[in-house]
Amino acid sequence: MANTPQPGTRERIVSAASLLMQRQGYEGTGIKQVAQEAQATLGSVYHFFPGGKQALGVAAVQHAGQEFADLLSTTLSQEADPAKAITACARALATHLRESEWTDGCPISATALETTGRVPDIEQAAAQAFQHWQDLVADTLREAGLPNDDAHDLALTVISTLEGAELTAQVSKSETPLLVAGEHLARLINSYKE
Amino acid sequence: MANTPQPGTRERIVSAASLLMQRQGYEGTGIKQVAQEAQATLGSVYHFFPGGKQALGVAAVQHAGQEFADLLSTTLSQEADPAKAITACARALATHLRESEWTDGCPISATALETTGRVPDIEQAAAQAFQHWQDLVADTLREAGLPNDDAHDLALTVISTLEGAELTAQVSKSETPLLVAGEHLARLINSYKE
């Protein structure tokens, strides 16, 4: 035990790429900038990612996808009532967005939008992340007793709505879109509850 | 009357920039590419936009924002029942997305996400477009008899949800997220109707 190794070079590179692409998008983020932010050299980046920027983009999206999935799991499990759990998620996103001064929205939307239809590998990684998130929400709804089909569809709308509300909140620099969406989602879920 | 002038150079440039930025984002779109697509020269682009790429980005976002507002108005006015009108909007977006082979999602999301917090002029243009869309939906809901406050909040969630569902649909190359969101939004609106 006692294993908390400080992040290795590869890990620092992926984290830096993930953060920068969240804020500036894929095209707006340079490999040199990633190297600098990760306190690594350009040579190291290409050592770990011989596939170049696209491979780095894939790793960044996967990393961010998993990180967000963890956050989602944690938040969802803190409320027994699924409607309240979703509202809590929306609130958590709003707080995080405001505290980052509106810079840290969805970690993969910008990259996904820029590359869709043009960089298949990244596109696929983004689709998988979205699917993973949806599955987590669907599981929560099912465990709360909702029928399978309802849970599946609601989970899809929950992810879509949180995604869109975060975008709207970020653009308008206001927590309101996320908070209002959280309330509406709870109402929607409750309308399926009996 | 009888005034259908063919598009001038400036108009062609803005249209091309708008389309390219929709598909590739702001950073992923080059001014030379815009000029080429608009069948104009680089000199013409800088003639009309001395402010350079940022000024072009602002014009592109405003153009796309207005174009989408027109589409929204048209679709909303074709159904008397507001819930059905919103569902129709979602369906229209889904069809358009599929028919473009998943390239034409929200015309401004990619640009907005990439530039938020970094290019204030573009950020502001995007925020105005979002606000404009929300106002159109709010008007529709009010005209259908919903209380002012409900209409305002619902319109916000409608825009957020359509936005997110379009993103999810584009990334997963499926109409489903938009179609399901359309149904859920109708259900949500109807739950406020009495």
Place this chain on the structure above:
DNA sequence: GTCTATAATAGGATAGAC
């Protein structure tokens, strides 16, 4: 208003020493 040429810089990527 339109065009070409070019400046100045930054981008992704590679080579090879260590």
Place this chain on the structure above:
DNA sequence: GTCTATCCTATTATAGAC
């Protein structure tokens, strides 16, 4: 694995003839 130097290309932007 790490580092530096460098190649090549693309980028934004400008200058000036027409």
